[in-house]
Amino acid sequence: MDLFSKGDVDVFSKCERFIEADMLRKLGLYPYYQTIDRNEGPIAIMDGKEVIMLGSNNYLGLTIHPQVRKAAQNAIEEFGTSLTGSRLLNGTHKLHETLEEGIASFFGREACLVFSTGYQANLGVISALINQDEYLVIDKADHASIYDAARLGKGELKSFKHNDLDDLERVLASLPPECGKMVMVDGVFSMEGDLTKLPEIVSISKKYGARITVDDAHGVGVIGPCGRGVTHYFGLNNEVDLITGTFSKTLASVGGFVVGSAKVVDFIKHFGRSVLFSASLPPPSAAAAMAALEILQAEPERVDRVRANALYLKDHLSRLGFNTGVTETPIIPVFVGDELLTLNLWRELLNLGVYVNAVLYPGVPKNKSLLRTSVTSEHTKAHLDKVLELFSELKKKHNW
Template sequence: METIQAERYAEQLSAELNEIQRKGLYRQLRRMDSASSRTVTVEGKPLLMFASNNYLGLSDDPRMIEASVIALRTFGTGSSGSRLTTGNFILHEQLEKQIAGFKNQQAAIVFNTGYMANLAALTALAGESDIIFSDEWNHASIIDGCRLSRAQTVVYRHADMADLQSKLANSSRYRRRLIVTDGVFSMDGDIAPLPEIVRLAEQFDAWVMVDDAHATGVLGERGSGTADYFGLSKQVMIQMGTLSKSIAAEGGYIAGSAELIDLLRNRARPFIYSTALPPAVIAAASCALRIIESEPERRVHLCRLATRVRSGLEELGCRVMKGNTPIIPVLIGDAETAVRMAGELEREGVFAPAIRPPTVPSGSSRIRLTVMASHTDADVDCLLHAFAAAGRRVGLL
């Protein structure tokens, strides 16, 4: 019986995998054999990286590495427990104070991942008596956080303020109203209409939460994100971000009022029940924040290169989504063609994998390009040449 059951088990899983392959959505891991930099070695092949979220190019910065090494030698390899038991190091407290200042907030709290930060905030702040309004293109971690919160969740059309207003108007019976949005949308690279969201929140007595994973280090006068970009740091009550993209370490955070952060320490399950991030990671993140604040020229260079990539692709005839961030989606359409295009780009020496459903809607598969501050104008020339050659072979140009 056990053998028959095992065979049926394998058959069911194989059938599901075959269906994924039939739809052109099968995924395989690609092995990186080098540090995440402007050039990488992928499974033994040197390639120019144009798909990393390492926007400021800090992941292999010698200062970051040295900060990690010092922390490693001083505090050891692991944190040994949760922050509320044995895992709270002085480095964690220093980083949280640093994040709060960077985000122009009273306090901050660090989580092991950005995913966990969103789950923590949404489940701790909203429950069955509350309602959450979520942009339809929000990150999966926000979607999952909304589900786990048990609050009523209403999805409004992407960046559609008329739709959001109409939905807010019918929500007076709920105890708490929370509007949550990505600051920069990860797959399209567009920026949330935060001034209009804040205006509606004030009109309907709602709270605003912004996921700044892809805006931190990139947007704003100080590089601190979407609220900084629009001059709304004091109006956005809950500011989430990651330590794993521009900050080039690992983890996530929530910044806000002292009361908010104290509540999360006491109620957020991903914080309470997770072993704390190791000191070496925290030290690297702290170093990155110092670099971001002291070297604004990185953002200037990044913006210039991103503009050049966009205009160059448009001149080639590519379908480039509008925006002004380092995320530059080139729409392909069907998943199979997108995979072929990624393969041809790799033949030309550029690593930029295809993005397919369910990450993006059906029919909108794409090459999601990202620019880094460590890229050069020569790198951009190589990218545009690769797109021209690959696009012609695939039949897109």
């Protein structure tokens, strides 16, 4: 049902017409807003029952690391729970500055600016940099925050087909050469786990004088040397102008960042609306992210383990006959297609003790629903073998 195709006399009318969620709830197939009682990394407690958590972004299992938890606890004791102000005014703390120095150094960049969420990082960067008569060019599969940021900015949004280099060149060639432009892509695409074609994108972008930004939310900690992300993986860190990311995945906290040249980051600091008009990242969140960053660098074996687990699960799912696409990351999609079957498989897996994410339209195109799995460094072979056993049983049961 299209709830937004036309205006209503009463703006609440669309709420009454929205019945799909209630229908799924009655069928026991509503996959959203599931309550997690306790997060234990590879295991979670849901509705009082232990499940294998195969749906989180806790790639290195650092949310349960004692050092991360202790850092957050110490920050609360010493600095309280919040600064209750924006970064611009009374909301900047020394923990923010320490974290910014650490992130900038990790990526080999001059400067970093920390935001309250990864979503806000993209909003701040794009709203500051893309002005009237300027263009933001994005991959159609980019994260929703990039689309929303483009609407907030004053420039014009153009998109190219997912990872289609010919289409990117077509779009860039169509733009006025005298106008500023920036190409922005996800480093790792969040639904299917595939990588952006960064070497070719850099080459084409430079050909047309476009700046390049990579949102590496899902690449940090899992891709590249010591988990430094997609730009380092391809050896193109010096060719990409800006990198945005989040602390809510590998770095076991919440918040976002942008790294780049000192001059550009300083400009975003003064003109990025999401940092100017939002309360700053709470001190315990900043402390947790900094502790996680330190562990990432001190324990590179975690990166090796998550890669090995991802390869093991993907390889064995493929042997069982499942289509897992072209993922090269811990995000492993299992393509189903039919929406109702996807929901039934999600529910059966949860009942059997495995949590995965059901991804439906509009998160993916119609009739291309999937089960999105993601592994961590802390999953054991026993965890993954249990998952494979259940997938195999459901495949036989549903002739899928």
